[in-house]
Amino acid sequence: MHWSIVAGVTFCFLVLDSPSFTSASRTDLLINNLDDDEYYALILQQIKKSCGTLCRLDHYFSQRYHSWTPDCQSLLHEPLFHQPAIRWPPPKRIPITMLSDYTMLGKMRVSEGQMLDRTAGASAHWTEEYIEDKCRAVANGTWLGSYNSLPAVDAIRNAVQSLGVTKKHIVVIGSTTPWVECILLNEGAGHVTTLEYGPVVSSHPRISAIRPYLISEMVKNRSMPSFDGIVTFSSIEHSGLGRYGDLLNPFADAIAIASIWCLTKPKAFMVLGIPSAFASAYGLTDDTIVGNLHRVYGKTRWPYITQHWIPLRAFTDGLHDVAVFEKTRIPQPRERHAEAVSSVLRKASKDRS
Secondary structure, rough: OOOOOOOOEEOOOOOOOOOOHHHHHHHHHHOOOOOOHHHHHHHHHHHHHHHHHHHOHHHHHOEEOOOOOHHHHHHHHHHHHHOOOOOOOOOEEEEEEEHHHHHHOOOOOEEEEOOOOOOOOOOOOHHHHHHHHHHHHHHHHHOOOOOOOOOHHHHHHHHHHOOOOOEOOEEEEEOOHHHHHHHHHHOOOOEEEEOOOOEEEEEOOEEEOOHHHHHHHHHOOOOOOOOEEEEOOOOOHOOOOOOOOOOOOOHHHHHHHHHHHHOEEEEEEEEEEEEHHOOOOOHHHEEEEEEOEEEEOOOOHHHHHOOEEEEEEEEEOEEEEEEEEEEEEHHHHHHHHHHHHHHHHHHHHHHHO
């Protein structure tokens, strides 16, 4: 799917053996001798072809209702949404051929900045003893997770407690360390699957790990579990910006969420924590792309990436809003959905202040 998750970061990557590429296109990409505008125009063309209605912003803004359910066949099986970029590092500025889609037809601001961190995704071995030690530390407050932030831990814990996860099978998107997994285990989750690009090996009986490139094959052979819920924190805001070796893709965050929608049960939940303009993240109060570092989500992109989910409530750590959603298969009125999302996020900020 879109998807790939590397060291807590959801990724979208490029591979050359996709049957949807013509032979000429594969040759152009392999030789890698096109100028940036031509190269990224070709990439964008294929992204939109495989992504379908989800990546048609003109359709999104012009329709009264959201589209029907995501095209799971394309999202889960398009190799373009799995593998690392060939051309890296990315340009310092968004390619002109992609700018309109990155900014949602001019509705998102763009600020300067570039960071390159292709070393992400190192392997990890989570032994049963290591997990148990970490889970005790999260429970007693001596470990505050990957971000060393009590507000972040509390926001995720409050969101999870508001749902009830006893005996549920939950997927966590993007993990450098198992702090979110430990919150879930401490709250009684039956099993947690970590979706992480870097090779994570877990010997804990209640945690397993999957690398994203395996998902398509697991779906085909019916070995992919169906999840009761999703939890992700500070991950998808990096998707498709190229910072971590991923392919430039204006829609990568939306594709990631739509893809995992395809792997969840009816009435599944999603706990989504991302930098939020409603929380004035990094001093920003509007939808913004901060160079290739991350996105800040406001009244335009929050509802766009969650268009197949119903907002229930939200919590905040003062930087990330952590929103709770329920899966739906019923197309929602676009403007009503946007207002509902904004309403729960505004309430979270008000409750914290």
